[in-house]
Each structure stands twice: as C-alpha cells, then as structure tokens.
Amino acid sequence: MNVLLSIIVAIAFVLIAPLLGGLFMGCDRVLTARMQSRVGPPILQPFYDVAKLWHKEKAFNNPVETIFTTAYLVLMVLSGVMFTTGGNILLMVFALALAHTFLILAAYAANAPFSHIGAERELISVMITEPVLILIAAGFYMVSGSFQVIDLFIVDGSGIILLPGIFVALCFVILLRLRKSPYDISTSEHAHQELVKGVTTSFSGRNLAKVEIAHWFELVILVSLAILFFTHLLVFSAIMIIVCFTLLLIIDNVFPRVTWKMTMKSIWLITLFLGVLNLVLLGIFGVLL
Amino acid sequence: MYSPELIAILILLLVPVCAAILLAVCKPDIIRNILVGISSVIIIGTSLFLAWNAWLAPISVTIENAEWISTLLFIVELAISLVILGLSLKYRKVLPMILASVQLVLLIILEVYSAGRTHVSQTFVVNDLSLVMILIIGIIGTLICVYALGYMKDYHDHQTGVPNRKRYFFALMFLFLSAMFGIVLSNSLMWILCAWEITTLCSFLLIGYSKTPEAVTNSFRAVWMNIIGGIAFTLALIYLLYIPSPVNLLSVTGMLSYPGSPAGLTIPLALIALAGLTKAAQMPFSTWLTGAMVAPTPVSALLHSSTMVKAGVYILVLFAPLFAHTWVGVVLALIGAFTFLATSALAISQSNAKKVLAYSTIANLGLITACAGIGTPEAVTAAILLIIFHAVAKALLFLCVGAVEHKIGSKDIEDMDGLLVRLPLLATMMVIGICGMYLAPFGMLISKWAALEAFLTAPLGVVFVSILAFGSAFTIFFWTKWLGKLFMRMNKPPAEKVTLHFSEKLPVVVLGVLVIACCIGFPAIVSGVINPYLDTHYPFFIPGGMELFSFDNVAMIGLMGFIIVLLVLGALFGSKAGKTLPPYLSGCAVDREGRFLGSLGVYKEAKTSNYYLEEYCGEAKLLKPSWVISIILIIIMLGIGILGVMI
Amino acid sequence: MTSASKSPWILHYNASSCNGCDIEILAALTPVYDVERFGIINTGNPAHTDIFLVTGGVNEQNKVVLKNLYDQIPEPKVVVAVGICASSGGVFRDCYNISGGVDTIIPVDVYVPGCSVRPEALIEGIVKALGILEQKRAAMEERK
Incomplete structure (x- = not known):
C-alpha cells in the first residue's frame, strides 16, 4: 500500500473509530435497558459522558496518571492505525499490550487498594489475552505466509474456514477485553459494586475520558480483528457481527461475574483445546490443502 | 613477531589473570580501586580493538608451543578437580565428591588417549559470534567488577557477620573474566573444557563467599550440577577421539566442517547439549542458579546472568548448524522451550527481586536454547539477539537491585513502592532495564518476535509457538507488577538522603545507556554482525529473509520508540497542574497518606500487595513436575543421540 | 443544556440515616423510575461523581468521612441533602451526637425534605441540582 493511501486510511480510522465505538456502547446501553424493560439513556449517552468528563476539574491521585492515560490512548490509536493500514499484526499485538501496560501502571500509581486490585485484575486479563492474540498472528502466518494484515486479503478462502478454533477463542477474548459479564473482573461493569470500577477508580475528569475513548478504539480494533476472519465473505461477516453482538449482550445480562481464576481457566482451556489444536491440525493437514 | 590480533588475544587472556594475582596480594582499598580501574580500561580497550578487527575480517591465529600450553591446562584441570574434591571432603558432601572423582578419572583417560593427537591448526578463532561475546564479557564484565568496588564496601558494612575476604573476591572475579575469554576465544575443545571448569570453580567459590550454611549448601549444589556438565563434556571429547575423520574433531572449526553426515556426530552433540544445559541452568538443573542468588549481587550479575550462564548457550549456538535437522536439536529445543514456560510461571510466585531475576534469566536462556536447538539461520539470529539484549538489560537490573538493597535495606519487590520518588536515578535505570526485558519497542521483544518467526518454520513449530x-x-505478568510498584505514589515518608558510590553510579548509568543504544542499533547489529556470521555457516542463507527486518516494520518500531520518547518528555516537562486527591478508601482515609483511623484511635496503613498466584505458580506446585518432564526429555535426547536419528 | 447536565453521575452516602431515604433513592434507580433515561448513573466513587446525595443527620463518627468524600469530588459538584434529617437534623436534631444537617459540615445546594422522601421529589431535586451544576460549570469556564 502506498504511503499516501496509508495516511488517508489512518486519518479516517482516527476519526471514524471513536464514533463507531461510542455508538456501539450507546446501543449496548439502550438494548441492555430494553432487556430489563427500561427505556434507557439516549443512544449518544457515551459521548455526553465523555464530554462532561472532559470539562471536569483536573484531579488525580498521582500526577503521572495524566501522562499514562495519554500513553494508553495514543498507543491504542497507534495499534489501530497499524492494523487498518494493513501493517504487521504482531506489531499491533505488541502495541496493544504496551497500551494496556500503561493503563495498568496508571492504576498502580495511585497506590490505593481498589485501584491496585483493579490493576492486578487488568494485568491478569492482559495475561489471558496475550497467548490468544499471538496464536491469531501465528494462525494468519500459517494461512498467508506473512504477518502483514494486507496479505490476508490476497489469500484464497477465508480465515474462518481454516481457523475456526482460533476464532472462537477470539470471541471469548473480546468478551473479556470489553469487560463484560461474566468477565468484568477488572472493573466491575456497574459502578457501585464492590470493586468500585477497579482499574479506573483513581481516574477522574479528563483522564477517565481518555480511558473511555481508548476503550472505544479497542472495541473497534477487536471487532475488525474478528472481521479479518471473513475476508471474502463480507455480507456473512456483517451477519456474524450482529449475531455475536446480540449474543454478547445476552451473555452480559444473564451471567454474573466469575472469579479471575475461573476466567483464566475457562479462557485458557478454550485457547488450548480449540486454538492450539486448530493450529496443530492446520500444521498437519495444511500441506494437503 | 606476534601479530597485533594475537597480542590483543593474549592481553585479554593474561591481563585478568595478572590482575587477579595482584588483587589477591594487595590489601589496601585504594590500591585495589586503582588496579581494578586500570585493568578494566585495558580490557575494555583491547576487547573493542579485537572486536573491531574481527568485524573487519574473522581472525584465526596459531600460537607456537601449543602442546606446552595444553599440558599446563591439563594440570590446571586436575588441580580444579582436586580442589573440589578436597572441599567436598572438608564439608562432608558425598555427591560432589563422587562426581568430582569421576571427572578426575575421565580427565586422565582423555589426556592419555589424546596424547599426541590434539594438534589444532588454528589456536584462536574470532568470528562474529565470539565478537559479540567478547564485547559482552569485556564491557559488561568489567563494568560489573568496577561496580563491585563500591558494592562490597556497603556489603561488609551491612553483613557484619561475614568475614571480609575482598582480596579473594576480586581475584576470583578477574580470574573468571580470563576463563570466559578462554571459552569464547579458543578453538580447541580441550582448552574450552579447561576454561569451562575454571568458570565452574569460580562460580562455586563465589557462591560460598559468605560461608553461611545456606551459601555452602547452595554452592555445593551448583558444583555438582555443573560437574555433571563437565563430565558430559569430557565424555563428548573422548567419544570424538574415536570418530574417524579427516579433520580434527577436537576443535570447533573441525566439528563444524565435519565432512560426513551429522548423524555420525549425534552422540557427542547430545553430550555437549547436556553440558550446555547444566551451565545454562535449564530444567532440571535450574535450582543451582536460583540457589546461587545468595552470593553478593555483582557475582549474580556477572556469573549468573550476563556471562557464565551465557557460556552454556554460547556453546549451543556455536554448534547450532549441526543441531539443525537432527532430532537431538529438536528435543534440545523442547527442553529449552519447556524451561522458558515453567520458569516464567515460577517467576510470578516470587517476591524476592533477585529470585525473579534468576528465574527470568533461566527463562531467557531457555528461549536461546530453543533457538539454538532448532538451528535454522532465523533461529540463530533470534538467539544472538537474545544473548545481546538479555546480557545488557539483566546486568543492569542486577546492579540496580544490588544498590537498591543497600539503600532501602530490602530486596523484596513489595518494599520497592514509590522507588521512583525515593531513589530517582536507580529507579529510572531499573525502569529502563525492566522495559528492556519485555516491552515493545525494546530489545527483548524484538528478539522474541524473531524467535516466533523462526519457530513457525521449524519442525513441531506449532508446539514451540504455543x-x-x-x-x-507469564513474562508480561511478573514484569508489569514489578514496574507498577516502582511507579506507585509514596505512602511512606521518603528515606533519608542516600548517596551512591561513584563506582556504582558509573556502571549503572553506562549500562542504562547501553540498553537503549542496543535497541536503537538493532538493525545495525543484525546486518553488520549476525548476517555475516550466518553467511559463513549456512551455505543457503539469504540475508533479509525475515519479515521482522523489512523496512516497514523497522520504521513502525521506530515510530513506536519515537512516541515513547515524546511521552517521556511529556512526563518530564508537561503540565502537572491539578488537584492531588488522597487515595479512595471509602471516605475513611484520614490523611493524605491514605491511612485509616481505627475505632480506638489507632492509625492503620492501607496496604495491598501484588498477586503471586501461589496456588498455580508456586515452587511447591511446579518444580517437581517440571523436573520429571525435563529429565524425561533429556533421556529422550540422549537416546536419540545414540540412535543417530535424522529428520 | 450542556453535557454536564446530560450525564450527572451520583454518589450516595448514608450519614446515619434510618435507611428510609436510602431505600427511596434505590427505588428511584429501579426500572420503574429508570433514572438512566437522564444519563444518571450511581457510582460508588467520589472521583467520578457530579452530584452528591447525602441522607441522615450526620453524627460524630461520620463527619470526617462526609468531609473526605466531599473533598474528593472534582469540581463542578452539587450536594443534595435528601430527607428532612439531612436538611435540618429532623427529629434527631437535638441528639447529643448529631450535628444537625449536612450543611453543618459541607455546603449544600439543594434540600429535598420529606420523611421519607418520595422518588418523585428526589428526581425533582436532582433536576434542580442539574441547573445548579450548569451554573457552576459556566462559572468554572469563566474563571479560566
């Protein structure tokens, strides 16, 4: 891809991704409310929240929070830009991990019990996510012979046919990364619960707004990662996204939060038995295809 | 009459020995400081000179009277075995005694059978791989010796029960440097074996430096495990004598240019692999390295992270072209990869900073072993990158932990909260070291990427990748929680003003700069050093075949680095305006330090500690199963070696 | 109306209330009244809070806590005293350990009387508080 096109795509991503992410969050809140026979907030509510937070007084537990949350946002954007410009998927995974490291460090910096527990739990979820993301990169490499996202579009056939196990593992990781029940271990999705929003407890005002926006970006990145499995089946992928979204909402509303141990066990078992097995079979039979 | 390269080699081998003798004799601190300073400058200068020359063109030189030197070295080997035997007798340690006797007998057998046949045409060979090792030993090694000057002063101020044997300590450190140069410079496997044994002895004596019961036990554990490696090495050499070959197999170049099928070499290769595994403290031999952490920190930094254990993997990487396409290599790689997995998990359960560093060292050595066992050019690239980045970053971390321990009186990570406020310089360097160990865009992550790419094309690749x-x-988990502790706001009053010795400050800062320099210069390292090395050892090697080193990716890594620099600048010079809130403790905190006021008027500090996942990652849980698995793997490796199976 | 009043996040603190008003507050958060329609979220954390709801007459034990929580809320913030005890001390006003109303400890912007307060009154009070929040934010912008 030439440089000019890359820059245009990057700028488009930076502008559109937060809109999509915010709208998704808005839909999520409205639909959740409907499931509980409530009316729910306006669909643009996430944007109102962020705008309000942006204008609050600057306050923090530790001045480094400001720069760490900025780093979280910037690296999340960078990771997304790498992805959408057809760049290297491994590098994107590393940038994503780096971004989360900054969020965790910001939570640590407060040295307060709630945010410390949140930070540890967030760290555990990063740890749980990492193997899946690396296996996705490895799987794509085995399919297309390259880590470049762009090369996946050249391959005949879609990732979903060759990598179904990996795709299922990714779905669970999305559930974890969106901090949805039953895997909302690091933040407690609802603010008044015992973790008091865990990892974000110590952030207020602008810092919290940055974390929120970064979260929208992350959502878009993860969903596009899932779409990548359907490179030649765009209509089908749109249907899949809607189905997955609905499932996610139902799961979120039906299940209570599980412990971090349960989270680790369930997701890693899926990763091992579906993800790794998928790659092993691909390694054995890949030659035949 | 000698060429400048040969003189440089001799300086590297002999100056540390002379310095060791002088240091053993001179008592006053001031003379010791001067001696260490002068010899360090000489060693650094010479190793730079030699490395430069070797970079221009690989050096191979011959020395006259090699037979005399061989005899002398044989006597040294016998003496080492006798010293170990004597000390085992003195402390009534049966296992080391038996193993040392076996080693003694094997050495004599080797000497008798090899008499008159050990003529090696090239005495010293310096290629691009040994160049890397020379720079690591020459620069990092001497810096650690300089650091030890200030450290040992504080060490004896803190550990009043330990007898002051600084002369002995520094003599051993320099003797060790000489032995390390011997391993990486010599071409003859007999000489390498001798230097190998000297490093074992130095490590043994230095671990037991404080003479506490724990130190003595651990030092004997280290010695018996390392003697197993020595025995395997000796057996390999004896076996090599019996392989008919037109080239002299008792030399590195001879082995690498063996004209027959590598299937004929699998037995000595498996034995050498075992030797490398013991020296590199791979499972099931990992306990000697974690036990070695009782030694003073410079010892841990020099012997047990950046150089001696690297000798183990250096030998493996050296013979990597032979390991490629043999099942011995694949099983060796499995042992390494398994060690990486198990020790990374074990590191999570440790709160002692030195223990964490020890486990992480073993883990990284495991990764290098895995790469060496796979032995493809891509894997060797990853292995060499790992050796470089790990040596620099880990040495830095050890030195920081050592200095911090003397300033705050603890090496527990839980006590390091808010270190960035309490000891800004040391903590900054520690942050650089930790980032260098696992975060993008720093070095280790680049090497891990290279390893991943290498694994994907290897046999059983999926297993290695998983x-x-x-x-x-696991690595992300234990490093991040340590990093987090450093950035915490202070809930305690800062410690009183502490000063750092100049001899401690200098190596720490230089190493910190080196970590960053290596990261910036990694494309240069790959194209300037690693590619020429691979070119000479792999006939079908195409430079630039790895995706990692394509321009786009290097540019992206550069961009990431640039963003990090901007963020650091932002942190230093950005606006810090705003209200600082006390930590949220359900409104109960009574002061800004976040203390609770109890119902009886007692102040309680709200303290939370990191997760250690003892239930899953504790030593009690993981060590024994890991031993069983790794011993089975080693037996398989030796069995395959005997069968001589090829892929 | 700016974003400030479209997304008021509340913090609820019981300063020795009899729990009557607290139950009504929670009732207002149930699907029947569904205050999330107005973007209202019950946070448990002063750092995220805009509107501080306090019930009860404030006794000696929780004076400090109330003050701490108030100090930890970033500007702009509005305090709503919920129920008659919070407004004036109510029937407990003369008790030996009661300060007599939230405003004896921290400044209060809106008083919602009642024993116990009804959800409708509470929502009305919060809507009043939103107006004050707007004013405070405008004042803050001006100071900049």
Missing part, C-alpha cells in the same frame, strides 16, 4: 505465546504472557 509455548512461546503462553510463556510471554
């Missing part, structure tokens, strides 16, 4: 994926997840 192990790497889970292992790196």
